[in-house]
Amino acid sequence: MKELFANRVLANDTSDLDEIFKNSANPENISFAGGFPDIRRFPDADLKQAYQTAIDQQGPAIFQYSATEGPQNLRQKLADRMASHAGVTATADNIMLTQGGQQAIDLVAKLLLNHGDAMVVEGPTYMGALAAFDTYEPTYYEVPVDQNGMNIRALRKTLQAHPEIKLIYTIPDFHNPTGTTLSAKRRQAMVSLANQYDVIILEDSPYRDLRYSGKSVPAIKHYDTEGRVVFISSFSKILSPALRTGWIVADQPIMAELIGLKSAIDVQSPNVTLQAINSYLDQHDIDAHIATINAAYRLKRDAMLAALDRYFPKNITYTRPAGGFFIWVTLPSDIDAKQLLETQVLPQAHVAYVPAACQFASRTVKNGFRLNFTSLDPVTITAGIKRLGVLLQANQAVAPVVPLKTAIQF
Ligand SMILES: Cc1ncc(COP(=O)(O)O)c(C=O)c1O
The missing domain is CATH 3.90.1150.10 (Aspartate Aminotransferase, domain 1)
Incomplete structure (x- = not known):
């Protein structure tokens, strides 16, 4: 068969x-x-309470179909968080909730990759992302990672040699699987290269808030001047992976297309969970x-x-x-x-x-x-x-x- x-x-x-x-x-x-x-x-007790509060406050409406991109109040909270925690200026319209970071990766791959299209991944990289990308059958170019994240000299050479590359996938903060973090200087250089070679950067950052030593670095999207960086993150590592909730930060026209693609896949993420997360954020100090x-x-x-x-x-x-x-x-x-x-x-x-x-x-x-x-x-x-x-x-x-x-x- x-x-x-x-x-x-x-x-x-x-x-x-x-x-x-x-x-x-x-x-x-x-x-x-x-x-x-x-x-x-x-925080299971707090989450239980958050689900209860969301259902009590909204009544049956919480169980109705709702916007593909997710509730406005939660998107606004995430936009505010992007400014305070990642140095990224975004409005609620730049945010879409997804079923985990995993769905966000799949959506961006679906948006950009035709069979055989060229993309850059770090070597090594997150195997779940490879599984998502593999289904679009891209041509991979692997760029090595060192103690300061993706090697930018090698990236430049790869882009020079393969101007057909459309996408760079990178995990800049506490990289999966090496744990390394991309330096601020390299983040700036990566954006300059993306501008020069007309490439989209997919910045996958679910570990960003889990810092145990040293100082935080602005997101790559902080340096984005042309709306070509798509940032994704997730509640999986900071609250719970079973919530299956992540988010995408993107500018137009990318965001409009991503909303259309998600709508065609699952219409929306489960509203009850998104409203519960919103209640959790109202009631508790997530930081x-x-x-x-x-x-x-x-x-x-x-x-x-x-x-x-x-x-x-x-x-x-x-x-x-x-x-x-x-x-x-x-x-x-x-x-x-x-x-x-x-x-x-x-x-x-x-x-x-x-x-x-x-x-x-x-x-x-x-x-x-x-x-x-x-x-x-x-x-x-x-x-x-x-x-x-x-x-x-x-x-x-x-x-x-x-x-x-x-x-x-x-
Ligand atoms: C780098 C990276 N991206 C994305 C994900 C997907 O996580 P989730 O779909 O649970 O948000 C993971 C999970 O391990 C990850 O390590």
Whole structure:
């Protein structure tokens, strides 16, 4: 029957990932694979109250069809937040609510990408974005990431060599999967390049508010002078992913088209949830809530970094993120992290991570993996990294001596 499936489905092979997440569900394993928030940080009682208040205040009207872009009062709150937290000037008309950041990525891809169209992604990048883009069958150009985010010199070269590129997809704040943040200078340079080469930038920033050290940098959209940056974010990491609520900030004519595309897909996001989020924001100080999350996540990040420093072999490098959910580990160039996971890490150390290959559009880089530090408690984090470190040390003892030449290095 598969021969009946469209090419876009066949191009999209998620079997590796399904396997990883299936294995990490085993309670015997310590899984650093999923990009999950800490379940203990969900404000469930406050959210319950917010749903109740929204329903009580609005009566049956809350259950009616409503505007595709979402309620005006919530869009206005998000416009205000974009100004205060990201340095972005926007009105409520520049905002649309979506079913998570994931739908926002899909909508922008649907707006821009014909089969074979050229786009830039970071190498590595968010695998969920690759899954969304894959269905539009683009031609990917991969630009490496270093400790200051996407390498702008490499981006310039790529745009020079491929002037047909239409879209740059970037995760500038606490990048998934490396945890790195794009410097302000690079943000400005990226916008200049987009202006010069007539490219749209998709700025995907769900981790922006989760900063544990250092100073905030304005959004890339802050530097946008031509309405070519589309900013997306989400309540998934700061409130709860089950709300399935994200938002897009875009100028005209992009916003009008995105509203039309969303209307054709799902008419609107669930109004009850959007009104409940609006009530939550009326009744609670979300920044105070974020501050409590950040304090907890800072401890987890520090626990993971301390364990990595203590238990990992010295020729294995890793990022030291100032926020977000992830640390990226770079192995010696001859080690295939997926093979290591399947043959040793899962069966012997009972630890899971996300190996490099599925996080690269090219699928060619194998010597790295992503670790999540937000979902587990510090004691479990330390125990899991110790198990992994002991295995890697033993592996090194028997591994052939090879020159330390890493495919990617931070
Ligand atoms: C970089 C990035 N973008 C978008 C998303 C999608 O999140 P959601 O659809 O839950 O808002 C995620 C989730 O992990 C992510 O890491």
